[in-house]
Amino acid sequence: MNFWKEHVGLRAFLIIAFFVLGMALTVIGWQMTGKLKGLILMLVGIVFLLTALFVYNKPYSGKSR
Numbered sequence: 001m002n003f004w005k006e007h008v009g010l011r012a013f014l015i016i017a018f019f020v021l022g023m024a025l026t027v028i029g030w031q032m033t034g035k036l037k038g039l040i041l042m043l044v045g046i047v048f049l050l051t052a053l054f055v056y057n058k059p060y061s062g063k064s065r
Contacts, residue, residue, distance in 0.1 A: 002059065004055070004058045004059040005059045011055060011056075011058075011059070014052075014055050015052050015055050015056050018048045018049070018051045018052035018055065019048075019049065019052045021045075021048050022045045022046065022047075022048030022049035022051075022052060023045065023049070024045070025041050025042070025044050025045030025048065026041075026042050026045030026046065026049070027045075028041055028045075029041030029042035029043075029044075029045060030042060
């Protein structure tokens with residue numbers, strides 16, 4: 001059973017949610033120039049963007065987890 005290939009709707013929702021949240025946090029953090037909180041928000045945003053890529057690529061990986 002390959003979970004991500006069978007649940008396309010869930011996968012699409014997660015990708016969109018992680019992408020939008022990641023972009024929002026990155027842009028909000030970018031506007032806080034010179035503040036540590038802005039850097040932390042940008043890093044969390046990048047983690048969300050990378051998670052969106054992970055979810056997108058998971059059905060195409062060779063092995064199923």
